Amino acid sequence: MKNLDMSLYLVTDSTYHTEESLLRTVEAACEGGVTLVQLREKHAGGREYLEKARKVREITDRFGIPLIIDDRVDVAMACGAAGVHVGSSDLPVSEVRRILGPDRIVGATAKTVEAARKAYEDGADYLGVGAIYPTTTKVVTIRTEVSTLDAICRAVPIPAVAIGGLNLENMGILDGTPIAGIAVVSAIMKAEDPKKAASDLLGKVRQMRH
Template identity: 45%
Template sequence: MGNWNQEELKKALQLYAVTDRHWLNGRRLADDVERALRGGATFIQLREKDDMKLEHDAFLKEAAEIKALCRRYKVPFVIDDDVDLALEIGADGVHVGQSDMETGLVRSRLGKDRIIGVSTQTVEEALLAESRGADYLGVGAVFPTGSKADASEVSMDALRAICKAVSIPVVAIGGITEENVMELAGSGIVGISVISAIFSKEDVEGAARALKSRTIRMLGLSGD
């Protein structure tokens, strides 16, 4: 896991922000990422949807700029799915879904020092991902979400069962907002992963700050 041991990674997963170019409205993605970091985002995933992908060189430049921001704010920076890009720019790792590259193969490509996150929905998927080298899991969708049209929901019981079954940190994903985040209290998660709850807001920094505050309360922590 490179610069992060498991306790450091657990803390870094409290407010996990995933980028989405759809919400920019003329702004630069790197600027919105910095606003989220100023507001308290503790982890950044660069995610490019197929319908809005940049040309490779432009994406590489953008990724390098966001990586530099994350270094400055001392938070992990991972790439969604693209192992080759993560290696090319020296990202801290990648996050993969069930339909992406298999976790063990990702680990063999990245080596032991980079972070691997895996999206899971069942205890079986979670245990397999952990055994193949995942460092953390993203479990969801815990609420209805418009960010991933094909996302099916995971019950609170299933979320608790996954958290109990694995020894690696778990973050909840899918449809989480400032209004519903408290419903996740007691589930066993170490944090939340969000897209629109931060990046769809006009005040990205303020949205991140408010969501971080409520997430800390939800986790039963006294400070960040």
């Protein structure tokens, strides 16, 4: 199992950013302590996605933070990213693992214990579980109960992060669950001070896990 620090996982959202402000926000978040970054570009063509991925990777590499590409295995391979995250309607985990080989990171979304076990058996390194709260992103989400999150964490030996509308004020709902960390979008991407937002979130996650 790969040694991943999943404490604070930033998932990007370009819908309210120029490319310049997106890169600035990612850099500030890295300064603030995010431990993993996923570039998520739901509406970008392959060339645009790749160009942006290379720019983001320059930033994450400086901070020694793994870059995960959402959905696009080809973009991940072309830019030399650390891995890929796939959702339930993307390529199957087993196929992504076959293409990427054993050394890169493969993450999967899981909303049920059955899906979590299948993802683990097919080669996933970690799970994203949610949405814990309704989100403001353009991604269609279905709520996941904290009890389900807890059951998923206990059902598989790979780390699981909670995702979906989480912020500094509402993440207390996760207290007591054996999560590896939280994944956030708006709490950092929409923050006036992304560096401080990341730092505060990381502190709260570490306090909660102890």
